[in-house]
Amino acid sequence: MAENQDGQEKSEDPTSKKQxxxxxxxxxxxxxxxxxxxxxxxxxxxxxIFAADLIEVITSIMKTNFSVERAVLFDKNQLMLHFKPxxxxxxxxxxxxxxxxxxxxxxxxxxxxxFNFSSQAMGFKFNKMNPLKGMKKxxxxxxxxxxxxxxxKIGLLGAIAVFFLWxxxxxxxxxxxxxxxxxxxxxxxxISWQFLLVTLGMIVVVLIDVPYQIWTHxxxxxxxxxxxxxxxxxxxxxxxxxxRQRQLQRDMAMQRMMGDxxxxxxxxxxxxxxxxxxxxxxxxxGAPVMLAKGADLVALQIRNVAQAHEIPxxxxxxxxxxxxxxxxxxxxxxxxxxxxxxQILAYIFQLKxxxxxxxxxxxxxxxxxxxELRR
Numbered sequence: 508m509a510e511n512q513d514g515q516e517k518s519e520d521p522t523s524k525k526q527x528x529x530x531x532x533x534x535x536x537x538x539x540x541x542x543x544x545x546x547x548x549x550x551x552x553x554x555x556i557f558a559a560d561l562i563e564v565i566t567s568i569m570k571t572n573f574s575v576e577r578a579v580l581f582d583k584n585q586l587m588l589h590f591k592p593x594x595x596x597x598x599x600x601x602x603x604x605x606x607x608x609x610x611x612x613x614x615x616x617x618x619x620x621x622f623n624f625s626s627q628a629m630g631f632k633f634n635k636m637n638p639l640k641g642m643k644k645x646x647x648x649x650x651x652x653x654x655x656x657x658x659x660k661i662g663l664l665g666a667i668a669v670f671f672l673w674x675x676x677x678x679x680x681x682x683x684x685x686x687x688x689x690x691x692x693x694x695x696x697x698i699s700w701q702f703l704l705v706t707l708g709m710i711v712v713v714l715i716d717v718p719y720q721i722w723t724h725x726x727x728x729x730x731x732x733x734x735x736x737x738x739x740x741x742x743x744x745x746x747x748x749x750x751r752q753r754q755l756q757r758d759m760a761m762q763r764m765m766g767d768x769x770x771x772x773x774x775x776x777x778x779x780x781x782x783x784x785x786x787x788x789x790x791x792x793g794a795p796v797m798l799a800k801g802a803d804l805v806a807l808q809i810r811n812v813a814q815a816h817e818i819p820x821x822x823x824x825x826x827x828x829x830x831x832x833x834x835x836x837x838x839x840x841x842x843x844x845x846x847x848x849x850q851i852l853a854y855i856f857q858l859k860x861x862x863x864x865x866x867x868x869x870x871x872x873x874x875x876x877x878x879e880l881r882r
């Protein structure tokens with residue numbers, strides 16, 4: 508397993524940020540064998556498509572240039588004028604084939620890794636001129652793999668070429684007996700078949716090289732556990748700092764909630780576990796709103812604040828649990844609890860208006876609470 512300069516194992520898969528940085532630097536998995544394969548394949552297709560035009564142009568050039576007058580051969584000016592139109596015709600016949608090959612090379616090179624333009628990869632780097640690094644590549648693992656791959660490729664493609672030449676030996680020897688246009692066309696056909704067989708042999712090389720290039724690229728980008736942690740800190744922030752920020756946010760939310768408790772009309776509790784603070788505006792059109800809620804120590808703190816501000820506290824365990832679990836701070840109570848809360852608020856407002864006293868507390872043990880809201 509690869510190691511970094513500190514001797515730590517690069518055992519972690521590269522993160523998306525690491526892969527993106529690698530792409531910006533122009534470091535992508537590429538396969539020369541894949542490009543070569545499609546280049547050969549398109550060369551065969553191009554020869555088959557443009558063979559008739561090429562043969563026509565070559566035939567015309569040979570007829571014209573094998574019948575040049577002596578005076579033209581020994582006159583540079585006339586010789587250039589003689590060859591100029593023939594060269595133009597040859598270029599016109601070859602340009603479509605060249606364009607086809609150039610486009611094929613560009614597209615096939617992007618099949619593995621995709622299109623990518625990197626200005627960083629184009630920049631001059633002195634470390635690339637370091638002969639020691641060059642020697643490591645030649646005599647290292649990468650150089651050994653490339654050597655084995657080259658030997659395998661040459662052996663495989665050479666064997667295919669020799670096999671074809673042996674099978675076509677009689678046709679090749681008979682080309683000299685055929686008339687010129689037909690012999691040339693026959694030769695182009697044999698060349699096309701030769702290229703086709705060699706290209707088919709390249710498929711084996713491509714199937715080996717593409718997975719190897721992907722694996723090598725991934726291995727080069729692998730990271731140590733410490734690198735992953737450092738990147739996470741730089742990207743998402745230090746976990747300790749983020750934890751502290753979340754704690755401060757919770758504290759501020761708690762302070763705001765406790766600051767709203769004095770505005771409540773009643774605190775409903777489940778004696779020691781839950782406390783919820785409700786406010787109702789008789790002149791408004793909305794339902795009662797929950798200003799604060801808490802469990803255990805927070806519930807105790809809500810009760811202490813309520814006692815300090817002389818807010819009535821009622822022990823109604825089923826209702827306190829139902830409100831605690833079904834309502835968020837700042838939200839209205841659900842419709843299913845309207846009747847139960849209305850009975851409590853009616854008593855609270857009567858208490859505030861002096862119509863009743865604390866000794867006349869109603870029976871709150873059997874308030875109507877829907878089954879789906881009970882906890």
